[in-house]
Amino acid sequence: MSLLSSDNSKPHVVLFPFMSKGHTIPLLHLARLLLDRGCEVTLFTTPANRPYIVHSLSGDDITIIDLPFPADIPGIPTGIESTDKLPSMSLFLPFARATKLMQPHFEKTLQTLPHVTCIVSDQFLHWTVESATKLGIPRLGFFGMSNYANALSRDAAVNGLLSLHESADERFNLTSFPWIKLTRNDFDDPFNKREPSGPLFDFIIETIIAMSNSYGLLVNSFYELEPLYVEYCNRVSKPKAFCVGPLCLTRLPKMEPVQERRWIQWLDQKLEQGNPVLYVAFGSQAEISATQLTEIARGLEESNLSFLWVVRKSGIGIDDEFEDRIKERGMVVKEWVDQKQILEHEIVQGFLSHCGWNSVLESICAGVPILAWPMMAEQLLNAKMVVEEIKIGLRVETVNGSSNKFVQAESLKNQMKELMEGEKGDEVRKKVKEVAETARNSMKEGGSSWITLNELIKEIHLKNE
Ligand code: UDP
Numbered sequence: 001m002s003l004l005s006s007d008n009s010k011p012h013v014v015l016f017p018f019m020s021k022g023h024t025i026p027l028l029h030l031a032r033l034l035l036d037r038g039c040e041v042t043l044f045t046t047p048a049n050r051p052y053i054v055h056s057l058s059g060d061d062i063t064i065i066d067l068p069f070p071a072d073i074p075g076i077p078t079g080i081e082s083t084d085k086l087p088s089m090s091l092f093l094p095f096a097r098a099t100k101l102m103q104p105h106f107e108k109t110l111q112t113l114p115h116v117t118c119i120v121s122d123q124f125l126h127w128t129v130e131s132a133t134k135l136g137i138p139r140l141g142f143f144g145m146s147n148y149a150n151a152l153s154r155d156a157a158v159n160g161l162l163s164l165h166e167s168a169d170e171r172f173n174l175t176s177f178p179w180i181k182l183t184r185n186d187f188d189d190p191f192n193k194r195e196p197s198g199p200l201f202d203f204i205i206e207t208i209i210a211m212s213n214s215y216g217l218l219v220n221s222f223y224e225l226e227p228l229y230v231e232y233c234n235r236v237s238k239p240k241a242f243c244v245g246p247l248c249l250t251r252l253p254k255m256e257p258v259q260e261r262r263w264i265q266w267l268d269q270k271l272e273q274g275n276p277v278l279y280v281a282f283g284s285q286a287e288i289s290a291t292q293l294t295e296i297a298r299g300l301e302e303s304n305l306s307f308l309w310v311v312r313k314s315g316i317g318i319d320d321e322f323e324d325r326i327k328e329r330g331m332v333v334k335e336w337v338d339q340k341q342i343l344e345h346e347i348v349q350g351f352l353s354h355c356g357w358n359s360v361l362e363s364i365c366a367g368v369p370i371l372a373w374p375m376m377a378e379q380l381l382n383a384k385m386v387v388e389e390i391k392i393g394l395r396v397e398t399v400n401g402s403s404n405k406f407v408q409a410e411s412l413k414n415q416m417k418e419l420m421e422g423e424k425g426d427e428v429r430k431k432v433k434e435v436a437e438t439a440r441n442s443m444k445e446g447g448s449s450w451i452t453l454n455e456l457i458k459e460i461h462l463k464n465e
């Protein structure tokens, strides 16, 4: 597929992902899709993030430029250039704010590049819209959330629904989607407040304003997954949302031979034994307390299920003998894994997930049902979508019914068993396989996301001539 213009020039797309794995991985997939369509691609990053990107795109004909990451930001250790490496997520805001210091470098470098057709930059790099405007280049904001989460947040905000009730647990109906009930607890701080305010709130508002000043919103989702919400977003807010996903269905050059990984060998073994495996992982950022980790370990141990658990960092809270006691049926991994590869393994038949949007999409595409345990940000809404809207998962129960609080071993055990062995688990497993098929069709030649991306590139390229 080629999208050449009349003078045979290729579209040249500049990508600028935010520095975290969850925001970078989908744009690497997008890079591949753009190359497949005959575009030139230049990707901006920072020195510490470069090796991961080079490794992921090895062999692809793409220009990678790193801009120095701002030094001496209070609280941020030198060399940490990714939010998943931060000592605490409380540093997210200073980190995100610091990226603006890259603006002069970014603009200077942009001007040295061959004609740029458009810039695709992350929603958190909101200052890039200023650069794009200055240089007369259309900017597409990469939006790492679903239209569902966007629509629900917007409807609650514009209709003043968050300030209605004293209690954060009180339910209210959305104005545009009256069948959906929410509480303020379905939102994370600062949006769970009656009057949201503060530095994080200000930052998010700035990113929303920057989005509205952009050419379009590039959404990692597909129309058929959430038609009502895509249409709502396009009706009530600017700019237009272009659904071009699930991007995770794109194949990157093979990173390493599958069989070399010990957890894949272990999954193969479980397949031979016919023991379905529950995959347990909470993304690249979640901060889980030691007490909560102990509770997860106990739940897994008492469930008698086979499981593969990816624990970030050292896994403090898991006792030394745990791995020994469960070694017949469980595996604990403390390294970076290729999550897609794990989810695609046919013996993996359930996913206990924090519902980061990438994880949800990867699970959908692999046809694996989810046990939703949202921890922060819009994960709470993603979990609601997974369970109530697309019905491809169950939800963990928290101690006091509030959406993002402590979860006890007993309740975890019961919900894990329901997902893996129960009737409700079977229902959502059947459903997710149907949704997986729709997802694949949307990315195939002639599918909704495939068409949207082509039309978008063509549209911008022609406007540019
Ligand atoms: N990395 C990154 N951003 C950073 C720091 C590191 O993407 O700010 C990448 C690094 O290039 C390498 C991987 O993360 O590919 C592992 O980093 P590190 O060597 O710090 O090891 P770790 O102990 O975190 O696995």
Ligand code: UDP
Residues within 6 Å of the ligand: 021, 022, 023, 025, 282, 283, 284, 285, 286, 310, 335, 336, 337, 338, 339, 340, 355, 356, 357, 358, 359, 360, 362
């Ligand atoms: N991921 C991975 N290996 C890991 C941890 C995470 O491949 O060990 C990937 C995962 O497949 C997903 C991304 O990192 O693509 C995490 O994004 P998500 O939106 O699920 O969660 P976040 O990390 O942003 O909270």
